[in-house]
Amino acid sequence: MGGRTAGGVAAAFTVVSSPAPDEPDVHLCATLQGIQFHFTACLTAALVFVQEQRHHCYFDTVRVVSGSTAGLRRMANERLFLLP
Template identity: 45%
Template sequence: MSLVPGRLTPRPDEPDIHLALRLHGFRFDYIACRTAALAFAAEWRVRTREQVTIIPGQVDGLPRLPCEELYLDGTAVIGSGDTPKPLIHGAKGVPIDARR
């Protein structure tokens, strides 16, 4: 959860995306601008076997992804050698290519 109430998107020209994360059986819901959401989801897949889902629709009332700004420059994905293709699932379980 953001420590800054009402924190606005760092990229007002991009739509906000709802991310649902699973971690040790708990679900966390956040919003982030498109760039940060896709970079975070790609890194999440590299670092953990837990699921991240992009859910279309309303984002009102959800907290912003903590440290969202860290995922804006495109260098957040950690990997060795070739960057692995991220496996991100949409709301219906359909894989989404995060490198679009």
């Protein structure tokens, strides 16, 4: 489908450290109405985010993308997905 992309522009955003520095980061891609949003999140936050998406369907699709997370901004409110 080759939708438009948003996010991933490192120069426009301040780099923020992971809320769980002992965990690996993963690349997430969320699609909403044909627009792809790429961001990075620690593994636990990403897994919880995917589970939430399955229950509430905020986005059309959410997928974990293999490869580097370099240059991607962190998922908004990532820390909230780590709370019990």
